[in-house]
Amino acid sequence: MIANVIVDVASQNTNRPFDYEIPEKFEGIVQPGVRVIVPFGPRKILGYVISLSETSSFSSVKKITDVLDVIPTLTQELLHLGKWLSNYTLSYYISCLQVMLPQVMKAKYRKELWKLSDEPLDSALDAVFDGRGVMDFEEFEQSGISYHILRKHMNEGEVDVHYEVKSRETKKLKAVVAPAVSPIDMEEKLEDLPPQAKKQRAIVEYFLQQPEPLDKKRLLDHLQTTPAALKPLVEQNVLKEYKQEVFRDPYGGREFKRTTPFTLTDEQETAIRPILSTIEKQEHDVFLLHGVTGSGKTEVYMQSIQQVLDKGEEAIMLVPEIALTPQMVERFKGRFGSKVAVLHSALSAGEKYDEWRKIQRQEVQVVVGARSAIFAPFTNLGLIIIDEEHETSYKQEDRTRYHARDVAVQRAKTHHCPVVLGSATPSLETYARAAKGNYQLLTLSKRMNEAVMPEVELVDMREELHSGNRSMFSIPLKEKIEERLARKEQVVLFLNRRGYSTFVMCRDCGHVSECPHCDIALTYHKRQNRLKCHYCSHEEPMPEKCPECESKTIRYFGTGTQKVEEALQELIPEARIIRMDVDTTRRKGAHERLLTQFGEGKADILLGTQMIAKGLDFGNVTLVGVLAADAMLNLPDFRASEKTFQLLTQVSGRAGRHEKSGEVVVQTYTPEHYSIELASTYDYEQFFQEEMKLRKAFRYPPYYYLTLFTISHPNQLKAEEATRKITMFMQQKLSGQAHVLGPTPSALARINNRYRYQCMVKYKKEPEQRKFVERILHYYEDEMKQENGLQITVDFQPYQLM
Numbered sequence: 001m002i003a004n005v006i007v008d009v010a011s012q013n014t015n016r017p018f019d020y021e022i023p024e025k026f027e028g029i030v031q032p033g034v035r036v037i038v039p040f041g042p043r044k045i046l047g048y049v050i051s052l053s054e055t056s057s058f059s060s061v062k063k064i065t066d067v068l069d070v071i072p073t074l075t076q077e078l079l080h081l082g083k084w085l086s087n088y089t090l091s092y093y094i095s096c097l098q099v100m101l102p103q104v105m106k107a108k109y110r111k112e113l114w115k116l117s118d119e120p121l122d123s124a125l126d127a128v129f130d131g132r133g134v135m136d137f138e139e140f141e142q143s144g145i146s147y148h149i150l151r152k153h154m155n156e157g158e159v160d161v162h163y164e165v166k167s168r169e170t171k172k173l174k175a176v177v178a179p180a181v182s183p184i185d186m187e188e189k190l191e192d193l194p195p196q197a198k199k200q201r202a203i204v205e206y207f208l209q210q211p212e213p214l215d216k217k218r219l220l221d222h223l224q225t226t227p228a229a230l231k232p233l234v235e236q237n238v239l240k241e242y243k244q245e246v247f248r249d250p251y252g253g254r255e256f257k258r259t260t261p262f263t264l265t266d267e268q269e270t271a272i273r274p275i276l277s278t279i280e281k282q283e284h285d286v287f288l289l290h291g292v293t294g295s296g297k298t299e300v301y302m303q304s305i306q307q308v309l310d311k312g313e314e315a316i317m318l319v320p321e322i323a324l325t326p327q328m329v330e331r332f333k334g335r336f337g338s339k340v341a342v343l344h345s346a347l348s349a350g351e352k353y354d355e356w357r358k359i360q361r362q363e364v365q366v367v368v369g370a371r372s373a374i375f376a377p378f379t380n381l382g383l384i385i386i387d388e389e390h391e392t393s394y395k396q397e398d399r400t401r402y403h404a405r406d407v408a409v410q411r412a413k414t415h416h417c418p419v420v421l422g423s424a425t426p427s428l429e430t431y432a433r434a435a436k437g438n439y440q441l442l443t444l445s446k447r448m449n450e451a452v453m454p455e456v457e458l459v460d461m462r463e464e465l466h467s468g469n470r471s472m473f474s475i476p477l478k479e480k481i482e483e484r485l486a487r488k489e490q491v492v493l494f495l496n497r498r499g500y501s502t503f504v505m506c507r508d509c510g511h512v513s514e515c516p517h518c519d520i521a522l523t524y525h526k527r528q529n530r531l532k533c534h535y536c537s538h539e540e541p542m543p544e545k546c547p548e549c550e551s552k553t554i555r556y557f558g559t560g561t562q563k564v565e566e567a568l569q570e571l572i573p574e575a576r577i578i579r580m581d582v583d584t585t586r587r588k589g590a591h592e593r594l595l596t597q598f599g600e601g602k603a604d605i606l607l608g609t610q611m612i613a614k615g616l617d618f619g620n621v622t623l624v625g626v627l628a629a630d631a632m633l634n635l636p637d638f639r640a641s642e643k644t645f646q647l648l649t650q651v652s653g654r655a656g657r658h659e660k661s662g663e664v665v666v667q668t669y670t671p672e673h674y675s676i677e678l679a680s681t682y683d684y685e686q687f688f689q690e691e692m693k694l695r696k697a698f699r700y701p702p703y704y705y706l707t708l709f710t711i712s713h714p715n716q717l718k719a720e721e722a723t724r725k726i727t728m729f730m731q732q733k734l735s736g737q738a739h740v741l742g743p744t745p746s747a748l749a750r751i752n753n754r755y756r757y758q759c760m761v762k763y764k765k766e767p768e769q770r771k772f773v774e775r776i777l778h779y780y781e782d783e784m785k786q787e788n789g790l791q792i793t794v795d796f797q798p799y800q801l802m
């Protein structure tokens, strides 16, 4: 038999299966989805078996050296999904297989064999175990015992192969004790026991009352007895003692208060009905649950998941990394208890692996996780939910540039199950699909308990300037903050970006120079003192005075959070401030700690960036301030307005979530801008209409698709030259309907001493595009391999346009 193997070498030449002969001892063990070690050139490397064949078309094939899995790591579905992913992102198959697995599976580890049962195994195998619970896998291999025997015991749950990643200390096995005989036999035993065997009697009595398996240590502690009392009972087969793996549980030791489903409101009821019926009928469909903040979307998700569990199926729930707060986890653990695995980047590699294994071993039925949880190896998927579906963190921005939403739809089609996308501010792409009827639109228009959305006040910073206030805090905002401090209530202040900005603005009239062709703010290039569009090639000199009002206050715009903190402290000296940005949250756990401090009332003001916009739910917060709404509005990104609208809606949702009502102050130089104005009245529908008009006029998604090439090189001329060639090539090859823009410097024109250029393609339908892109990548392959050589990335659905 021949195994077709994808080897762990990411390159154009190796992006195909290689044939290896399966040695006799591995026959039947080597199956699709199993990881193997194979000789490759002078080395031995990791590979994934994707299929088997009777013969090879090559005359001499090498043999598989070793098998890493006895049970396949990747299911058939995931192998296919990897193939699909590789076509859709134009990345190597090996990268796509690896993106689906926890880091640990790619790392170095020791392989061990664990005995989980007290029952006798195959006698030869027992001989190798020689009374131990754990042995090196090597010992098994040297014993020459057949893998089939091993697999039989594994299927019975009697032994397990374990990958020990770090030191042995992290491994956890615990001893468990349980009755080995029926209650009647136990009672008989109790009568047989001599009265002076008090300890033994206590143990038997204990299990007569409660027959569940129990942690050995807890049993002994509880009955205040010793292993010596237990031993004879085990030897006489009244009780059994065995080892059980304890998973490193990041939430271990925490009690989650069990919750029960709410009676749904009429609106929730109407929204959930089509979802439930699709689950029932095992059909694929995509729903958009459009519900204002606090409208009870999460309850709809949880009751849908319940239905899936009742059917014996599984569910994946994706939430943005940043929203995976303890509060969120608590809600799911509270409802579904130990059926839930949680996957997010704050877990250690070992913890992630353990959570992943719970899924693989079908010990959990629900996974709540960030982007990569979409690859959870469930085999019986009944539902996929993506909360806050508009979040750009669902797009992976390196190597395999996939969007979790697309993967979700792909998997749901295979499993004949629904996808539910939820948001208060859906992405334009998604809402447009719902409007066209491609997705089913479900709406929750009211907050729970008829709570009203907080009032939003727009403060015109131009007027502040004209009345002599040159600080970054308006008079109304300052007064409202002081009011809150006096009432012992709390304030959240929000600064959209940290540190840098790329545009210039007139502080007198709010004018920002925009590209006449692309509807994005021009980027300021300091060295040449010029303004450039980084989509097309338009550029112009930096104006001396404002073209709109002739004022000389036109300048670079942007302030860092640290500066803001200093200014704020100066303005209101008695305020206790917590600053949350990339700098203060770098250490593990810092994020959670700062939030806890704020929640406990140890500060009056929480000042932060993006990361505080979501998931915060503090009853004492009655004022939210947005310091510079324009900073996001004028990002050189065609989604700037959409992002501004989403963000303002999200931050507003942070105020007045409980009894005390909330207020929002938004400072801006352009209060008349539709995205700011419509966010202040929570009018998503109107915003959608306005924004769609512009997307159409300037040819952006959802009317057009985009492909973004980013090319970088330490030598500026080389980067520009390659980008020019690529642009020309695409112009020649694509149809006349495609618009190929470039070469232009990226908005972040230099990173790590590499100059960055880009080429953007806007198109409606170019079935051959991928072929041309492949040719480009092939053409530059040698230059891309060199150290300090050319780097070319291609993004077929770009969200980061900097």
Ligand SMILES: Nc1ncnc2c1ncn2[C@@H]1O[C@H](COP(=O)(O)OP(=O)(O)OP(=O)(O)O)[C@@H](O)[C@H]1O
Pocket: 262, 263, 264, 265, 268, 291, 292, 293, 294, 295, 296, 297, 298, 299, 424, 448, 653
């Ligand atoms: N049917 C119901 N009856 C009573 N309370 C409910 C019901 N559904 C949800 N709630 C409660 O209402 C509050 C808001 O609901 P939830 O957090 O699910 O809204 P959401 O739409 O997910 O909000 P956000 O988008 O802001 O995260 C929660 O405290 C939740 O427990």
Ligand SMILES: [Zn+2]
Pocket: 506, 507, 508, 509, 510, 511, 546, 547, 548, 549, 550, 551
């Ligand atoms: Zn002006």
Ligand SMILES: [Zn+2]
Pocket: 515, 516, 517, 518, 519, 533, 534, 535, 536, 537, 538
């Ligand atoms: Zn332009």
